[in-house]
Amino acid sequence: MARIDDLARYYDSQAAADRYYPEWEEAGLFTPDPDAPGEPYTIVIPPPNVTGSLHMGHALNNTLQDILVRYKRMDGFNALWVPGTDHAGIATQWVVERKLRAQGVERRDIGRDAFLEKVWAWKDESGGTITHQLRKLGVSCDWKRERFTMDEGLSRAVAEVFVRYYEEGLIYRAERLINWDPVGLTAISDLEVDNEEAEGELWSFAYKLDAPFTRADGSTIDEIVVATTRPETMLGDTAVAVHPDDPRYRDLVGRTVKHPFLDRDIPIVADAILVDPEFGSGAVKITPAHDFNDFEVGKRHGLEMINILNQDATLNSHGGPFAGMDRFAARDAVKARIEALGLSRGAKPHMLALPRSQRSGSVVEPMLSTQWFVKMKPLAAPAMAAVENGFTEFVPKQWENTYFAWLRDIKDWCISRQLWWGHRIPAWYDAQGTLYVGRSEAEVREKNGIGADVALHQDEDVLDTWFSSALWPFSTLGWPDRTPDLERYYPTSVLITGFDIIFFWVARMMFAGLHHMGSVPFKDVYIHALVRDEQGQKMSKTKGNVVDPLDSIAEYGADAFRFTLAAMAAQGRDILWNPARAEGYVKFTNKIWQAFRFATTHLEDYDPSAPRTLSPYDNWILARLGTCVKRVRIALDGYRFNDAANELYSFTWDELCDWYLELSKGTLFSDAPDAEAARQGARYTLWTAFHALSRLIHPFMPFLSEEIWRNLPGTEGTVMTAAFPQVEDFPEDEQALTEVQTLQQTIVAVRRIRSEMEISPRVPLTLRMADPSRLAGHGNGLRDLARVTAVVEGGRQGVCATAVVQGRDVYIPLEGVIDIDAEKARLDKEIAKSTKDVDALRKRLNPGFRAKAPSHVVAGFEAKLKTAEDRRTRLEAARKNFS
RNA sequence: GGGCGGAUAGCUCAGCUGGGAGAGCAGCGGUUUUACACACCGCGGGUCGCAGGUUCGAGCCCUGUUCCGCCCACCA
Numbered sequence: 001m002a003r004i005d006d007l008a009r010y011y012d013s014q015a016a017a018d019r020y021y022p023e024w025e026e027a028g029l030f031t032p033d034p035d036a037p038g039e040p041y042t043i044v045i046p047p048p049n050v051t052g053s054l055h056m057g058h059a060l061n062n063t064l065q066d067i068l069v070r071y072k073r074m075d076g077f078n079a080l081w082v083p084g085t086d087h088a089g090i091a092t093q094w095v096v097e098r099k100l101r102a103q104g105v106e107r108r109d110i111g112r113d114a115f116l117e118k119v120w121a122w123k124d125e126s127g128g129t130i131t132h133q134l135r136k137l138g139v140s141c142d143w144k145r146e147r148f149t150m151d152e153g154l155s156r157a158v159a160e161v162f163v164r165y166y167e168e169g170l171i172y173r174a175e176r177l178i179n180w181d182p183v184g185l186t187a188i189s190d191l192e193v194d195n196e197e198a199e200g201e202l203w204s205f206a207y208k209l210d211a212p213f214t215r216a217d218g219s220t221i222d223e224i225v226v227a228t229t230r231p232e233t234m235l236g237d238t239a240v241a242v243h244p245d246d247p248r249y250r251d252l253v254g255r256t257v258k259h260p261f262l263d264r265d266i267p268i269v270a271d272a273i274l275v276d277p278e279f280g281s282g283a284v285k286i287t288p289a290h291d292f293n294d295f296e297v298g299k300r301h302g303l304e305m306i307n308i309l310n311q312d313a314t315l316n317s318h319g320g321p322f323a324g325m326d327r328f329a330a331r332d333a334v335k336a337r338i339e340a341l342g343l344s345r346g347a348k349p350h351m352l353a354l355p356r357s358q359r360s361g362s363v364v365e366p367m368l369s370t371q372w373f374v375k376m377k378p379l380a381a382p383a384m385a386a387v388e389n390g391f392t393e394f395v396p397k398q399w400e401n402t403y404f405a406w407l408r409d410i411k412d413w414c415i416s417r418q419l420w421w422g423h424r425i426p427a428w429y430d431a432q433g434t435l436y437v438g439r440s441e442a443e444v445r446e447k448n449g450i451g452a453d454v455a456l457h458q459d460e461d462v463l464d465t466w467f468s469s470a471l472w473p474f475s476t477l478g479w480p481d482r483t484p485d486l487e488r489y490y491p492t493s494v495l496i497t498g499f500d501i502i503f504f505w506v507a508r509m510m511f512a513g514l515h516h517m518g519s520v521p522f523k524d525v526y527i528h529a530l531v532r533d534e535q536g537q538k539m540s541k542t543k544g545n546v547v548d549p550l551d552s553i554a555e556y557g558a559d560a561f562r563f564t565l566a567a568m569a570a571q572g573r574d575i576l577w578n579p580a581r582a583e584g585y586v587k588f589t590n591k592i593w594q595a596f597r598f599a600t601t602h603l604e605d606y607d608p609s610a611p612r613t614l615s616p617y618d619n620w621i622l623a624r625l626g627t628c629v630k631r632v633r634i635a636l637d638g639y640r641f642n643d644a645a646n647e648l649y650s651f652t653w654d655e656l657c658d659w660y661l662e663l664s665k666g667t668l669f670s671d672a673p674d675a676e677a678a679r680q681g682a683r684y685t686l687w688t689a690f691h692a693l694s695r696l697i698h699p700f701m702p703f704l705s706e707e708i709w710r711n712l713p714g715t716e717g718t719v720m721t722a723a724f725p726q727v728e729d730f731p732e733d734e735q736a737l738t739e740v741q742t743l744q745q746t747i748v749a750v751r752r753i754r755s756e757m758e759i760s761p762r763v764p765l766t767l768r769m770a771d772p773s774r775l776a777g778h779g780n781g782l783r784d785l786a787r788v789t790a791v792v793e794g795g796r797q798g799v800c801a802t803a804v805v806q807g808r809d810v811y812i813p814l815e816g817v818i819d820i821d822a823e824k825a826r827l828d829k830e831i832a833k834s835t836k837d838v839d840a841l842r843k844r845l846n847p848g849f850r851a852k853a854p855s856h857v858v859a860g861f862e863a864k865l866k867t868a869e870d871r872r873t874r875l876e877a878a879r880k881n882f883s
Numbered sequence: 884g885g886g887c888g889g890a891u892a893g894c895u896c897a898g899c900u901g902g903g904a905g906a907g908c909a910g911c912g913g914u915u916u917u918a919c920a921c922a923c924c925g926c927g928g929g930u931c932g933c934a935g936g937u938u939c940g941a942g943c944c945c946u947g948u949u950c951c952g953c954c955c956a957c958c959a
Contacts (some may be wrong), residue, residue: 010921195956202959227959241959276958284959293957353956398887405886405955499954534895536952567907570897572888574952578895580908587921598918634899642897646906661918669917748925754913755925761914784916785924840903848939849902857902857940864903 007600007711011593013557016703020718021135029720030081030142034488038078042492043069044473045141046505050085050148051092051126054133056531056539056577057498059549063562064528064569064641065496066139070699071636072493073140074724080489081140082476084147085127089465090184090359093421096122112420119421133550138558138702140720145485147476149468150423157475158468159426159439161516166437170375171415173427173435177288177295178414180367182313182327183360186418187371189464190411191503193364195353200229202350203335204281206343207240207257210265215251224249224257224268225345226285229352231338232330234259235319236308237266239286241297243277244270260341262320269301289368307368327365372416372425372461379511380407386510392520395639396572399499399527406503415464422462430456470508473521490517494524502527526639529574531565536576547577559701560585566700567645588649589704592697595657596708599686602668606687606713612680615667616777619736621660621685624651625692626730632696633727648697656689659744666780691715692725742806743778749803750786753812757801757822764789768797768811802827802878804871809878820882827879834872841865 024030043065048058065081073079096119097107107115131146147154165171178187204227212222224240240257242249249268256265268283274297275284288298288305298305308318313327321337322330338344355364384407386392387400394400416425428436428444431454438444441456450456468475473495477486491513497506506525513521532538533545540546552561564582568575614622628651635644667675667682690712698705698719709719746767754761765788767775772791775782782788796802800811801823814823845861 010919229959274957274959279958281959286959291957291959293959296957401887402954409956503955530953568896571899573896574889576895578908580895583921584907587919590921591919594919594922596918601918638899640899643899646897650906657919658923662916662923665917751924752926756912758913761916761924787916837903844903844940846939850939852939853902861903 007593007597011557011589011704011707013559013589013703014554016707017136017138017558020703020706021138024140024718024720025135025143027718028144029718030140031144032073032078032080032142034078034484036078038076040489040493041069041072041077041079042082042489043080043494043496044082044476044492045084046495046497046501047084047086047147047149047469047472048130049088049091050123050130051088051095053129054137054549056547056549058130058134059137059552059561060528060531060565060569060575061496061498062134062137062139063565064526066137066141066562066702067566067641067644067699068494068496068636070140070702070720071724073720074695074698074722076723078488080142080145080485082145082147083131083134083139083141083143084472084476085130085149086465086469087123087148087150087422089417089419089422089462090186090188092119092123093419094184094359096421107420115420136550136553136558138562140702145476149465149472153478154468154471154475155423156439157471157479158423158463160480161471161512162426162463162467163437163439164516165374170378171372172375173370173372175368175370176373176412176414177290177292177366178369178371179355179357180311180313180365180369181357181360181362182309182311182365183362184357184419185311187367187369187414187416188357188359188364189414189466192358193355194358196356198352198354200350200352200354201347202227202229202280203231203347204228204345205231205234205338206345207266207285208260208343209252210256210258213252213255221252223343224252224283225281226283227280228285229350230290230331231334232315232319232322232327233287233290233308234285234334234338235262235315235322235330236287236289236306237285238264238288238304238306239266239297239301240268241271241275241284241286242268242282243275244272246275246277246282248277248282260338260343267301267303269297269303271297271300273297273300290366292366295366295368305368309365309367313365371414372427372463374413374415376410376412379515380410380507382514383407383507383511386514386520392510392522392525394525394527396527398572399502399525402499402502403507407507413464415467416459416461417464418460419462422465423468425459425461425463427459428456429459430454466504466508469505470512471516473509473513474517479516490521491519492522494526495522496526496528498530499527500530524639528569529572531575531577534576534578536574539577552582556582556586557589557703559704560589562702563588563645563700566641567649569641571640588653589701591653591657592693592701592704592708595652595661596690596711598661599690600711602683603687603713606683607680608684608687608714610680611677612684613677614681614685615678616736616739617660617663617667617781618681618685619731619733620740621656621689622730623733623737624655625689625725626727626732627651629692629696629725629730630727633724636699645700648700652693652697656693659740660685660689662785663740663781666784670780687712687714692729694719695722695725698722739778742774743781745805746775746803746810747782747786749805749810750782750788750812753801753803753826754786756826757814759814761787763787765812766790766792768792768794768800768813769808770795771808774808796878796881799823800878800881802875804874807867807870809874824879824882827875827882831872831875831879834868834875837868838865838872841868 069079069081179193181188204225206223206225208223212220214220226240252268253270256267259266274293286294286297288294288303289307306318308315310316315322315325315330317323322333357364384404426439428441436444436448438447473492474490477490479486509521537545560582563585628647631647632644664682667678690708694705694708705719709715767788772793775791796811798813798815800813803810841861841864845865850858
């Protein structure tokens with residue numbers, strides 16, 4: 001049995017973590033049994049990049065998940081939290097490429113297989129980093145079920161989904177205009193492009209008509225002026241578009257202009273969709289192969305699509321004299337050439353959106369390319385409907401708008417990447433280029449009757465990383481097999497993630513889950529904020545403002561660190577990391593620990609079966625505990641992590657420590673023989689309070705709570721699997737609440753008088769009041785907390801300070817203790833305050849209010865007014881005694 | 884261009900369905916009281932961005948507006 005001497009003077013979170021975490025893990029406490037009873041509660045982790053390391057966003061994200069999982073597990077749910085990592089195609093491949101490049105090796109030099117070996121080696125080397133860091137945070141995910149997006153099972157799921165989509169016509173291969181990253185040398189999806197505002201110029205030049213044209217009014221026109229921010233694209237121009245109703249150009253539609261230095265005639269077409277006659281010259285050069293709008297125009301008018309770029313964005317042979325030049329060099333060269341020809345028609349500054357690759361930062365080039373796409377409209381519709389119908393709910397709800405907005409206008413998803421690291425597309429071609437899609441080469445051969453003598457080669461491309469992430473909620477549970485886990489734990493209960501991946505991930509999981517599982521992948525989606533630095537800046541390595549969660553754990557301990565994140569996680573708002581808050585919560589862990597040490601001194605030989613009587617203090621704190629349980633549950637059930645944390649904080653500090661422990665001391669330290677039952681009552685209450693508190697704080701502070709649990713007599717096993725406290729365990733007690741409230745107000749009143757009149761806490765005081773019975777039995781409390789040594793029946797006598805507690809006068813005889821002026825001044829201040837109070841209440845209780853406000857509200861304010869008026873009357877009476 | 888947040892005490896932020904404005908930190912004053920000075924006791928401090936409106940009553944609802952931040956978008 002623990003004695004206080006066994007408990008460290010200060011709580012050591014790190015030591016507790018090192019002691020308990022491995023124990024929990026080895027005992028299999030993170031690993032639920034699908035056959036075990038209990039309603040399932042499932043969370044799948046947003047898989048971090050396998051070779052990444054923990055940042056504050058992860059820390060917040062996983063702390064919140066762990067709080068929920070621990071809470072639900074304790075509350076009787078069959079709780080599963082599936083951890084895992086993502087192969088992060090582009091990101092990981094690039095890291096390895098960079099490492100190789102440092103050794104002077106390019107991936108193409110060593111070839112695909114050798115390169116992939118290097119990536120796997122890197123994955124094996126650094127892949128455990130982040131999961132070990134997560135353990136430091138204390139997360140209770142089931143490491144036995146840890147998955148990786150490229151492990152065997154998940155790769156099978158990817159192939160399966162690909163084939164099914166393909167067979168249903170939802171995946172197709174086509175030549176389309178896509179976003180091309182000329183540095184990464186791969187196609188990327190719309191989401192991977194960031195548009196950056198940039199200053200550029202809108203530069204105009206003239207296309208000469210093939211022959212001067214005499215118009216109906218007799219005038220002659222020989223050129224048409226177009227404007228562009230990317231002059232080099234004129235090398236790929238195959239039309240000039242004007243608005244069909246534009247009187248300036250209407251008569252030119254159908255004629256042609258001559259390309260100034262390429263052997264090409266360019267038709268003038270009418271296009272009402274693209275052309276805004278108000279903008280620029282009202283004529284638009286059309287480059288169908290390098291501009292998304294122009295591409296559409298090209299399709300509408302059957303224009304030739306001329307790709308002028310190589311993969312690295314140098315000009316290809318279609319660039320004529322500029323072939324081989326970089327696109328930006330070509331831009332200047334083309335301009336110079338046109339200027340030299342006297343066709344330049346001026347330029348003006350122009351703000352433009354520069355599309356940049358999220359990964360490489362290079363300027364993305366719209367490029368005509370054959371890629372694989374997922375047809376989105378048929379998948380998006382059910383995904384929207386599921387949220388509209390409430391099968392999945394976002395918290396906070398406003399994010400549903402974001403979700404809808406994206407899905408509503410969604411375009412087909414380009415899923416092929418010209419990378420090596422990732423799931424290779426399950427498609428094969430024979431020598432004639434015939435395409436076969438299947439789960440494996442063997443299946444393709446079998447299904448299509450292709451013998452071993454016929455060579456097949458697999459598509460070189462891999463899939464967008466998010467293609468596999470989209471399957472995460474069911475692929476991790478064993479799909480496509482109907483595993484016990486899948487049956488039991490799908491759909492998951494809640495997804496906890498950041499708003500930045502609502503499109504990338506959440507929406508895609510929604511449609512994948514609906515399509516392949518027939519139901520939503522999660523019931524709730526809790527969207528949490530971004531963790532920023534103190535100035536509200538996004539944390540980034542280049543800014544040097546990154547706070548490393550591991551440093552924070554080392555500094556504050558995982559318990560306080562987690563509590564800080566939870567306490568700061570107000571819905572719908574970014575978290576500005578504030579070390580002062582963390583320091584404050586370190587003190588909170590200390591406070592709990594010290595209080596527990598105190599409790600321990602009284603629980604050494606605690607015998608729960610000993611006869612006991614409960615004091616009003618005992619009943620009071622137990623009732624308050626019940627309220628705390630209720631509020632914490634409501635808060636957690638509503639994903640109000642900060643509310644739950646604040647409730648625990650204020651209950652523990654303000655009520656348990658500041659009041660109950662102090663009030664219980666009189667009993668606990670009493671050596672009166674007849675106080676034994678009361679002592680046992682106080683011990684019972686102490687024990688009960690810490691028994692409950694350790695469980696209540698466990699989801700937030702797993703190690704501290706375990707340390708308490710283990711050292712609390714009469715507990716068994718681990719707090720991790722103890723039942724989360726129920727409201728019903730703690731009876732309400734109106735009488736105790738009232739009684740203690742009276743006592744508290746009296747004590748506070750006395751303390752204030754002491755403080756304001758500078759009466760030393762050592763000077764004992766007497767209270768005089770008309771009805772001392774109201775404080776009967778609270779002599780110890782008054783003595784210990786206010787150093788009031790006597791309460792006598794009677795009115796004002798001699799020089800007294802006067803306080804009004806709950807509408808009754810309380811006198812404190814101060815003969816010889818203070819000077820009268822101090823009490824006068826104090827009373828004047830009180831009266832002024834009271835008057836303000838009364839005035840405000842009278843104003844509120846105007847006729848309109850009385851007539852229209854609900855009667856209980858009116859009654860409430862009337863009572864308040866009466867109290868306030870009474871109080872002022874009493875204070876004024878006290879003041880008169882001095883005048 | 885469209886959409887979404889935020890603006891509340893010196894600082895950092897809570898404030899759920901409208902019912903006399905809160906916390907932590909900082910500040911000021913006091914206290915070696917038998918768990919804790921990482922503590923205890925007390926105090927001061929806000930026209931809730933601005934202007935209107937609805938209401939008996941608005942930090943909260945409506946309209947407008949200013950600043951900050953974010954997301955989406957093809958005006959050449």
